[in-house]
Amino acid sequence: MSAAWLVVVCVGAATVAIKAAGPALLGGRPLPPRLERITALLAPALLAAFVGVAVLSSGRRLVADARLAGVAAALVALRLRAPVLVVIAVAAATTAVVRALA
Amino acid sequence: MSRPPRDGGQAPTLADGARRIAPIGIAAAGFGISFGILAGSAGMPLPATVVMSATTFAGSAQFAAASVLADAGPVAVAIVTAVLLNLRYLPIGLSAAPAFEGGALRRLVEAQLVVDESWALAHVGGGRYDRRLIIGGGLVLYAAWVGGTAVGALGAGWLGDPGRLGLDAAFPALFLALLWGQGIGRDRRALAAALLGLGLALALVPFTPPGVPLAAAALASLIGWRR
Numbered sequence: 001m002s003a004a005w006l007v008v009v010c011v012g013a014a015t016v017a018i019k020a021a022g023p024a025l026l027g028g029r030p031l032p033p034r035l036e037r038i039t040a041l042l043a044p045a046l047l048a049a050f051v052g053v054a055v056l057s058s059g060r061r062l063v064a065d066a067r068l069a070g071v072a073a074a075l076v077a078l079r080l081r082a083p084v085l086v087v088i089a090v091a092a093a094t095t096a097v098v099r100a101l102a
Numbered sequence: 103m104s105r106p107p108r109d110g111g112q113a114p115t116l117a118d119g120a121r122r123i124a125p126i127g128i129a130a131a132g133f134g135i136s137f138g139i140l141a142g143s144a145g146m147p148l149p150a151t152v153v154m155s156a157t158t159f160a161g162s163a164q165f166a167a168a169s170v171l172a173d174a175g176p177v178a179v180a181i182v183t184a185v186l187l188n189l190r191y192l193p194i195g196l197s198a199a200p201a202f203e204g205g206a207l208r209r210l211v212e213a214q215l216v217v218d219e220s221w222a223l224a225h226v227g228g229g230r231y232d233r234r235l236i237i238g239g240g241l242v243l244y245a246a247w248v249g250g251t252a253v254g255a256l257g258a259g260w261l262g263d264p265g266r267l268g269l270d271a272a273f274p275a276l277f278l279a280l281l282w283g284q285g286i287g288r289d290r291r292a293l294a295a296a297l298l299g300l301g302l303a304l305a306l307v308p309f310t311p312p313g314v315p316l317a318a319a320a321l322a323s324l325i326g327w328r329r
Contacts, residue, residue, distance in 0.1 A: 003177045004146040007167050011184040012157030016214060018188050022195030023202040023213040036193050037326030043162075043190045044292040045299030046183070047281040049319030050166055052300040054274040057307045057315075059173075070271030074278055084279045085132050091275030095268030 066102060070095030119223065119238020126219050127242045131250035133161050133276065138254020140165065140273060144172035148255045155251035159244060160217060162280055163187040165273060166316065175313030183313060186320045194221055201231040215240025218283075291325065298322035 001009075031039070055067045074091035082090070134155065141151040146168060158164055163184035170180035198216055201224070202209045215237055224235035286293040299319035306315035 002147070002150075003180075004144075004150045004171060006177055007171065007180050007184070008146075008150045008154040008157070010181045011163060011167055011188075012154060014181075014185045015158045015160055015163065015188045015191070016210075018185075019191045019195055019216060020210040020213045021192055022197075022199040023216075024206045024209040031193055031196060033329075034327060037329070038323045039189050039193050039326075041292060041295040041323035041326045042186060042320055044281060044284040044286055044296040045319050045322035046166070046187050046316065047162065047277050047284065048296035048300040049303035049316050049322075050162075050169075050277045051274045051281060052304050053307060053315055054169060054277070055271070056304060059312070060308050060310075062304065062307055066268075067271040067274065070268055071274050071278060074271075074275035078279060078282050084129055084276070087279050088132075088136070088272045088275050092268035092272040095271035096266065097268075099266075099268065 066095045066098040069098045114226075114232055114235050114238075116234050116238035116241075119220075119232075119235040119240075120242045122235070123220065123223055123239035123242045126223075127246040130161075130219070130243050131246040134247045134250020135254035135257070136269075136272065136276065137161065137164055137168065138251040138256070139258045139269065140172065140254075141168045141251075142255050142258025144168045146171065146255075148252075151255040152248065152252050155248045158184070158188075159214060159247060160188050160191070161247070162277065165277070169273065170313035170316065173312035176311055179311070179313030179317055183317045186317065191216065194218075197221075197229065198224070198231040198236065201233040201236065203233065212237060215244065217243060219243060295322045295325055298325065 051071065055071050056062055056064065058065075070091040073094040074087050077087045077090045137155065138151055141154070141164075142148070146154075154164055166187055167180045167184040170183060195213055195216060198213075198221060202212055212233070217240065220236050220239040220243055221231070223239045224231045224233075226232050226235070281296060284292055284296070286296050299322035302322055303315035303319040306318055310318075
């Protein structure tokens, strides 16, 4: 099995099981409070890490290039309450322009 | 986003869920196209890309897995990172569990339509969720996500270098928007977890294979250990 298919099958099976766990198996019993607090923080921690790594790294090097300008522009757009698709378009356009000028 | 009426009016129908989610459905189709393009540029075959959207049906985890593969990161890291991102569906699923009815198999299938947006839409107040809003909204999002993925994966071939169009900044911008939706503006603990995760990941970049910094950032969630 190729790497891509292995990822698709494993992630798919795990996600189906995670989503079904509450409604199908646990019958609505709540998680222990400590576990609930930790799982609630997984998304912010991982999403922030993804943004940082995707913007500031190239392989194993830390770099600051046109992507940083694009995501900075996206941050401004978010603060101005722009819709998500506009935020993404602003980031891509800024990066493409800075890269073309550099 | 519109909210269902809370004044004890008529119970919402599947069509209500579909109608209320429609504007988000358009955005979901756009994300699906983006995912198809990223997965294609990461070298994922078209059928694998579409099957992933149809079974995993969770944008951030799919983007994360595809971007690890795009960086030629280890397969195990792509899987672990995506599964960690989806662990949030454990508490989300528990919160919506009382809304579902019928046998275990029916609950298992219907629970797959719980995603961030359909879950938020179906909240009718006081921690209660409406099953028809989850299913009506979830079906629209599912069609938009899987259809958009197929379009993006088909288009990835002739789009060429994603860097030329600045698409390599589009995905972090999308994740920034998703992060914004996690309440880091008002929840200090969520902000602390985000900053700690960011710091951990960047500190590991020079020393580990691609993807490992991402998975290790999950450790930042342990600050929730203490109240």
